[in-house]
Amino acid sequence: xxxxxxxxxxxxxxxxxxxxxxxxxxxxxxxxxxxxxxxxxxxxxxxxxxxxxxxxxxxxxxxxxxxxxxxxxxxxxxxxxxxxxxxxxxxxxxxxxxxxxxxxxxxxxxxxxxxxxxxxxxxxxxxxxxxxxxxxxxxxxxxxxxxxxxxxxxxxxxxxxxxxxxxxxxxxxxxxxxxxxxxxxxxxxxxxxxxxxxxxxxxxxxxxxxxxxxxxxxxxxxxxxxxxxxxxxxxxxxxxxxxxxxxxxxxxxxxxxxxxxxxxxxxxxxxxxxxxxxxxxxxxxxxxxxxxxxxxxxxxxxxxxxxxxxxxxxxxxxxxxxxxxxxxxxxxxxxxxxxxxxxxxxxxxxxxxxxxxxxxxxxxxxxxxxxxxxxxxxxxxxxxxxxxxxxxxxxxxxxxxxxxxxxxxxxxxxxxxxxxxxxxxxxxxxxxxxxxxxxxxxxxxxxxxxxxxxxxxxxxxxxxxxxxxxxxxxxxxxxxxxxxxxxxxxxxxxxxxxxxxxxxxxxxxxxxxxxxxxxxxxxxxxxxxxxxxxxxxxxxxxxxxxxxxxxxxxxxxxxxxxxxxxxxxxxx
Amino acid sequence: xxxxxxxxxxxxxxxxxxxxxxxxxxxxxxxxxxxxxxxxxxxxxxxxxxxxxxxxxxxxxxxxxxxxxxxxxxxxxxxxxxxxxxxxxxxxxxxxxxxxxxxxxxxxxxxxxxxxxxxxxxxxxxxxxxxxxxxxxxxxxxxxxxxxxxxxxxxxxxxxxxxxxxxxxxxxxxxxxxxxxxxxxxxxxxxxxxxxxxxxxxxxxxxxxxxxxxxxxxxxxxxxxxxxxxxxxxxxxxxxxxxxxxxxxxxxxxxxxxxxxxxxxxxxxxxxxxxxxxxxxxxxxxxxxxxxxxxxxxxxxxxxxxxxxxxxxxxxxxxxxxxxxxxxxxxxxxxxxxxxxxxxxxxxxxxxxxxxxxxxxxxxxxxxxxxxxxxxxxxxxxxxxxxxxxxxxxxxxxxxxxxxxxxxxxxx
Numbered sequence: 006x007x008x009x010x011x012x013x014x015x016x017x018x019x020x021x022x023x024x025x026x027x028x029x030x031x032x033x034x035x036x037x038x039x040x041x042x043x044x045x046x047x048x049x050x051x052x053x054x055x056x057x058x059x060x061x062x063x064x065x066x067x068x069x070x071x072x073x074x075x076x077x078x079x080x081x082x083x084x085x086x087x088x089x090x091x092x093x094x095x096x097x098x099x100x101x102x103x104x105x106x107x108x109x110x111x112x113x114x115x116x117x118x119x120x121x122x123x124x125x126x127x128x129x130x131x132x133x134x135x136x137x138x139x140x141x142x143x144x145x146x147x148x149x150x151x152x153x154x155x156x157x158x159x160x161x162x163x164x165x166x167x168x169x170x171x172x173x174x175x176x177x178x179x180x181x182x183x184x185x186x187x188x189x190x191x192x193x194x195x196x197x198x199x200x201x202x203x204x205x206x207x208x209x210x211x212x213x214x215x216x217x218x219x220x221x222x223x224x225x226x227x228x229x230x231x232x233x234x235x236x237x238x239x240x241x242x243x244x245x246x247x248x249x250x251x252x253x254x255x256x257x258x259x260x261x262x263x264x265x266x267x268x269x270x271x272x273x274x275x276x277x278x279x280x281x282x283x284x285x286x287x288x289x290x291x292x293x294x295x296x297x298x299x300x301x302x303x304x305x306x307x308x309x310x311x312x313x314x315x316x317x318x319x320x321x322x323x324x325x326x327x328x329x330x331x332x333x334x335x336x337x338x339x340x341x342x343x344x345x346x347x348x349x350x351x352x353x354x355x356x357x358x359x360x361x362x363x364x365x366x367x368x369x370x371x372x373x374x375x376x377x378x379x380x381x382x383x384x385x386x387x388x389x390x391x392x393x394x395x396x397x398x399x400x401x402x403x404x405x406x407x408x409x410x411x412x413x414x415x416x417x418x419x420x421x422x423x424x425x426x427x428x429x430x431x432x433x434x435x436x437x438x439x440x441x442x443x444x445x446x447x448x449x450x451x452x453x454x455x456x457x458x459x460x461x462x463x464x465x466x467x468x469x470x471x472x473x474x475x476x477x478x479x480x481x482x483x484x485x486x487x488x489x490x491x492x493x494x495x496x497x498x499x500x501x502x503x504x505x506x507x508x509x510x511x512x513x514x515x516x517x518x519x520x521x522x523x524x525x526x527x528x529x530x531x532x533x534x535x536x537x538x539x540x541x542x543x544x545x546x547x548x549x550x551x552x553x554x555x556x557x558x559x560x561x562x563x564x565x566x567x568x569x570x571x572x573x574x575x576x577x
Numbered sequence: 578x579x580x581x582x583x584x585x586x587x588x589x590x591x592x593x594x595x596x597x598x599x600x601x602x603x604x605x606x607x608x609x610x611x612x613x614x615x616x617x618x619x620x621x622x623x624x625x626x627x628x629x630x631x632x633x634x635x636x637x638x639x640x641x642x643x644x645x646x647x648x649x650x651x652x653x654x655x656x657x658x659x660x661x662x663x664x665x666x667x668x669x670x671x672x673x674x675x676x677x678x679x680x681x682x683x684x685x686x687x688x689x690x691x692x693x694x695x696x697x698x699x700x701x702x703x704x705x706x707x708x709x710x711x712x713x714x715x716x717x718x719x720x721x722x723x724x725x726x727x728x729x730x731x732x733x734x735x736x737x738x739x740x741x742x743x744x745x746x747x748x749x750x751x752x753x754x755x756x757x758x759x760x761x762x763x764x765x766x767x768x769x770x771x772x773x774x775x776x777x778x779x780x781x782x783x784x785x786x787x788x789x790x791x792x793x794x795x796x797x798x799x800x801x802x803x804x805x806x807x808x809x810x811x812x813x814x815x816x817x818x819x820x821x822x823x824x825x826x827x828x829x830x831x832x833x834x835x836x837x838x839x840x841x842x843x844x845x846x847x848x849x850x851x852x853x854x855x856x857x858x859x860x861x862x863x864x865x866x867x868x869x870x871x872x873x874x875x876x877x878x879x880x881x882x883x884x885x886x887x888x889x890x891x892x893x894x895x896x897x898x899x900x901x902x903x904x905x906x907x908x909x910x911x912x913x914x915x916x917x918x919x920x921x922x923x924x925x926x927x928x929x930x931x932x933x934x935x936x937x938x939x940x941x942x943x944x945x946x947x948x949x950x951x952x953x954x955x956x957x958x959x960x961x962x963x964x965x966x967x968x969x970x971x972x973x974x975x976x977x978x979x980x981x982x983x984x985x986x987x988x989x
Contacts, residue, residue, distance in 0.1 A: 261585035414593040415615040418586050437621055440660055444617045447657065448639070451646050452611035543582045 012036075070246040072182070074189045075111060077243065077257060078200050082107055084235045084242055085209050092233060092463055094218050103212040109279050110208075114197045182248035183256075190252055198278045202236065202259050207272035209234075214272075214333060215284055219292035221346035222269060223542040224465065230262055230543070233463045238420035251426050258424065265544050273342055276335035287331035287345075294331065295320045298349035304481065306353070306537060307398060307470045309389050311485045314496075315356045316349075323559040325352075344552070350538040351552035354531075355560065360488055360498045361391060363530040367500060375487045389483035395533070397478045401468060402537060409540075467541060505561065506554045520554040522547035590619045590631070597638060606646040613638055620664070636661045636672065644679065651683060666704055670696060670711035677718060686722065693719040713765060717775060720761025724778040727754035731785070755782055766795065769804040776814060784821075792818065800835070809840040816845065826852060830861070837868050842875035850887045854894075863904055866891055870908045879920065880929075885939035892946050896980050906987050909947055913988060920944075921954035930961050938962070938969060945977035949984040 010017055014032040022028050028035040086099035183189075189199065206229065210222050229236045240249055240257045249257065276284075287293050299316035303309075320326040331343055361368040372391035379387050419441070425434040470479040488499045506527070510519040524532050524546075535546035542549070581588075593616045600609035616638075619631040639657055643649045658676040662669055673696035680689040696715050699705070705712070730751035737743055762779040766772045776799050783792040796818050800811040816832040833849045846868050853865030869888045878884045895901050921944045929937035941958040948955065955977060962970025 262583065264583060410592070411596070413584055413589060414596045414612060416584065416589045417615060417618060418589065419618045419621055434621075440664070441617055441620050443660065444620075444635070444639070444657075445614050447653065448610045448614045448617070448642070451607065451642065451648060452614060453607035539582075545582060 071184050072247045073185050074183045074253070074256060075200065077183065077240070077247065077253070078205060079107065080243060080247075081202070081205050081235070081239050081257075082208055084239055085205060086212075088234045089209065089213070089220075092220075092228065094213065094220065095216065098212050098216055098218065102215050103208060106208060106212060106215075106279065110198075110200075110275070113279060114200075182250045182253050186252040186256060189256060198274060201271075202239075202257065203263050203267050204271050204275065206236070206263050206268045207275050210268065211272050211276060214293075217285055217287065217291050217293060219465075221293065221298070222265060222344070223346045223544065226263055226265060226268065227467075227543055228463055231461060231463065236263065237418065238422070241420050241422040249424065250428070254424050254426065260418065265542075265548070269342075269344060273333075273335070276333065279335070281335045284333040284335075286328040288328055289326060293345040295326055295345070295349045295352055298345060299352055301466075302349055302353055302538070302541065304470075305466050305468050305541060307394065307468065307478075307480050308353070309483045309485055310481050311483075312353070312356055312360075315360065316352050319352055319356055319359075319556070319560065323556060325556075325559075341555075344548075346542050347544065347548055347552045348556075350542060350549050351556050354534055354538065354549065354553050355556050357534055358503060358531070360485070360500060361530075362500050362502055362504070363528055363534065364502075364504060365528040365530050367502075368530055371488050371499070378487055387477070387483050388487040389480060389485055393477075394480050395530075397480075398537060399533070402540060405468070406540060503561075505557050506550060510554060510558055518547070519551050520547075522550040586619075586622065590616060594634065601638070601641060604645070606642055609638070610642050610646060613642060632661075632664045633668065636664065636668070640675070640679070651685070654679065655688075666701055667707070669699065669701070669704070670708045670715060673699075674711060674714055674718070677715075686725065690719065690722045690726075693722065713768070716761045717765035717772075720758050720765070721775060721778060723754045723758035724762065724782065727751055727758055727782070730754060755786070758782060766799065769802070769806070771806060771808055772799070773808070773810045773814075776811075780814065780818065784818075789822065800832075807839055809836055809843060812836040812839075813843070813845060826856075830856075834864075837871070841868075841871040842877045843872075844878075844881075846872040847878075847881070847884050847887055850891070854887070854891050862891075863901075866895075866904050866908060870912065873920070874912070880933065880936060882933060882936040882939060885936060885943065889939040889942040892943055893976075896946060896983055902983065902986060905947075909987055913947075917948060917952070921948065921952060923953040923957060926954045926957040930958055934962075934967070938973065941970075942973055942977070945973070946980065946983060947987060949988075950974075950977050950981050 011019075011029040011032065011034065013034045014029060016029060016031040018030040019027045020030050022035060026035055082103060083099075086103050090096055090099055206225065210225055213220050213225065225234070228234045235242065237259050240253075243249065289296055291297065296313075296317050299320070300313050303312055303316070317326075324330060325343075325348065330340075331345070333342065334340065357363060361371060368391045372393075375388040375390045376392065379390065419438075423431075423434050423438050425431045470481065472479045472482055489496050490499050491497075507520045511521070513519055522535075532546070535549050538549050539546040593612055596612045597609050597616060600606075600612060613635070616631075617635060620635065622631070639661070640654075643654045643657055655676075658672065658679075662672050662676075665672075673692060677689045677692045677696075680686075680692060693715055697712070697719060730747050733747050734744075734751060737747065759779065759782055762775050762782070765775055766779060776795065780792045780795060783789070783795070796811070796815040799805060799808075800815045805811070812832055812835050816829060816836070819829055819832055830849070830852060833845060833852075836843055837846060837849060850865045850869040850872070853861045853868065856862055856865070869884065869891065872878050872884055873888060892905065895905060920940065926937070929940060937958045941955050941962075944952050945955040945959075950956070959970055959974045959977070963974060
């Protein structure tokens with residue numbers, strides 16, 4: 006509490022004004038000191054600060070208020086957490102985990118919860134204390150060299166940049182609705198891990214991972230694209246008083262789908278930045294454990310349940326089921342970080358290669374044998390026929406892919422809430438928006454009886470197969486007997502061969518990937534299998550291919566290390 | 578790759594556009610409208626820096642969809658066009674012009690006229706200067722519509738005249754339209770280009786009011802000014818004008834000469850040949866033969882009995898006079914390799930005989946002279962003709978038989 010003597014009357018008799026400033030009850034003079042507020046509420050207008058600041062102006066001409074960029078992000082995270090909760094994630098995620106992560110981030114990036122909020126090149130108003138370390142000479146930021154994407158060409162011409170050596174309350178002019186929007190975008194923020202929209206998803210995923218929730222990153226991103234988690238146009242949920250314009254748009258407006266790699270990499274950076282300890286162990290009872298995920302993906306890919314034994318065997322053999330391997334330890338640069346979904350998919354691909362070879366010959370041969378056997382034997386359960394499976398899956402995949410392609414074409418990026426860079430542009434933007442709505446109505450009526458695009462219900466499984474279907478299009482219960490044999494009491498594959506995706510792995514640090522996938526270099530069956538999982542996970546086939554290469558190299562490590570003679574066509 | 582799981586605004590709209598284009602090519606207008614609905618929001622990111630930005634694309638595609646879609650009405654179309662006019666000031670006049678065309682195509686002449694008048698009065702700073710070409714076109718078309726109105730009034734007046742009734746107001750209206758029309762029509766045809774319809778209308782006006790000199794001047798300019806692109810019609814118009822005013826054969830022939838050079842298959846070549854054949858000058862008659870042979874080189878005249886009769890007449894005349902057989906020889910030299918298959922096949926003989934006896938008669942004469950009495954065409958047709966007891970075929974047979982040696986000399 007404040008115990009200094011009043012400058013006017015030397016009394017120590019302080020009260021708090023509505024604005025949070027201390028005033029002397031004896032002589033009624035008001036100081037510039039504000040009370041330290043540690044506000045854990047997730048309310049939009051909290052600006053968590055501990056240093057003397059001027060009174061927040063609640064009113065500006067247009068009914069807006071001052072707000073900082075991190076408040077905006079806080080809101081975004083809140084909305085995302087609520088959406089996740091609606092999807093079934095435990096409430097702990099929102100109320101504890103995410104909240105704490107965020108607070109810690111604000112602290113570390115010196116935006117709040119610390120003595121010196123960063124980015125404040127602005128002189129605070131006269132502080133009684135006088136001994137602040139606030140930069141006395143703010144550098145006049147040169148904002149003209151902001152990196153602008155080609156899609157926002159107009160920003161450069163629309164905004165007039167004002168050097169913010171003036172007071173805080175006056176610098177909110179044409180540049181941005183937020184107080185520190187322009188500062189936010191300055192380039193030298195790298196060390197502090199500047200917050201971006203994709204990073205909000207990194208936060209979410211990090212929290213999900215901490216809680217070991219049954220949602221992979223690819224699931225999360227898919228929900229985002231399908232609209233179940235606010236991301237695109239999330240700013241329309243900002244309260245009325247938080248006006249967005251100018252550079253805020255560059256910060257909060259998203260014009261592309263979030264990329265798996267980007268979100269994942271940022272998550273790792275974030276975890277390290279926040280100095281988080283080792284995450285809770287991923288054990289074999291966790292959803293994210295490869296044994297579990299493999300089971301899910303096998304079901305989704307309509308493959309026989311029996312294959313699960315094989316995925317577990319591979320997982321065990323190369324020790325990727327160990328908690329130490331699977332659990333995230335932030336900052337530890339030596340261990341390779343695990344992408345659980347990609348890993349599980351890759352394991353399945355490897356198993357398929359082990360059993361079916363997938364060289365565009367052998368799998369069809371095996372399938373013919375199975376077909377023969379199935380024709381002659383109808384009483385016992387059917388043997389798995391690769392050919393049949395291929396036809397069923399290809400058909401479904403093509404249909405789903407076509408749907409997805411059309412959805413991409415019909416994706417709507419804009420929302421009701423209009424955006425404008427500056428007040429002058431406002432009327433033009435609103436007129437445009439009105440015209441767009443009119444035209445959409447006009448042509449919408451001519452579209453025929455097309456139902457308005459509805460959000461698909463959020464589903465964990467994108468493809469589902471039921472054994473009740475009489476047409477035999479579900480392969481879960483099919484047997485692998487035809488392709489297995491017993492040797493020395495151990496079940497092994499009839500297939501004696503294996504081909505490696507790559508003989509030598511690239512140095513990831515140099516070229517970014519352990520391998521470089523080109524469709525033409527590989528069998529079509531292999532490509533098909535990659536395509537299947539690429540669709541399910543919504544990532545490029547090359548990512549899965551990378552993981553497959555790594556797994557193979559672990560699996561055949563001994564044989565690979567045997568120099569000098571090495572034969573890429575291995576015998577297992 | 579198309580299986581990219583990346584997507585940004587720009588790519589998303591590109592993909593959408595390709596769906597629209599596919600639908601349009603397959604005339605699936607409902608589907609095109611559907612995807613267009615999703616494309617429209619790209620207007621909010623239109624920075625008008627590309628060669629063809631979203632606003633132009635939407636204007637053009639929207640127009641096509643509205644014109645072809647079964648449920649769309651003229652009213653909807655008009656409202657759409659008005660919105661498009663406000664979209665891009667740089668395109669304003671072009672949109673007005675295209676709007677006018679569509680109105681005209683739908684027979685809404687008055688609306689089109691109003692549209693043009695409105696557009697004519699548009700001013701927008703330096704844009705008015707930049708869009709000068711479009712403005713001239715707008716004025717020209719308004720001139721055309723003024724002509725149309727003039728023409729209507731003229732017809733009313735003529736009808737009334739017949740009924741013995743005269744309405745001064747109609748006459749005044751007619752003259753006023755005339756004055757308005759000539760101003761604009763005169764202007765546009767000064768610019769090098771193809772202005773067929775405008776020229777015709779302008780000349781019509783001038784002729785009506787008796788200004789033949791001006792009309793001739795205009796037509797000469799249009800046909801002979803080298804700045805203007807080569808245009809067969811220009812010569813046709815000039816020829817028709819000269820003929821109407823009873824000009825000398827010499828000037829008629831000179832008008833058609835150039836037409837022969839640039840459009841040898843034109844149907845006026847038949848008239849041309851007829852004139853030339855009758856000429857006393859040997860050179861002209863020679864040219865006539867060249868002209869009619871050239872006209873028949875083209876598929877357009879293949880079944881034209883008149884054309885064949887011209888050739889037949891001239892060939893017959895030459896054979897009988899036994900003078901200038903070398904003319905035929907020269908003309909035939911470059912044609913003897915392909916004309917037989919092109920004109921005188923047995924199939925054609927059958928068909929021509931079935932469909933058009935006169936045609937086959939004329940052709941048979943030519944074939945008989947050029948290819949001899951034993952050629953497929955002549956044999957078949959003359960046989961059929963004699964079987965049918967048509968007198969002229971008997972005469973024909975005799976004639977060809979008599980002059981058979983000629984073919985030997987021709988084919989050399």
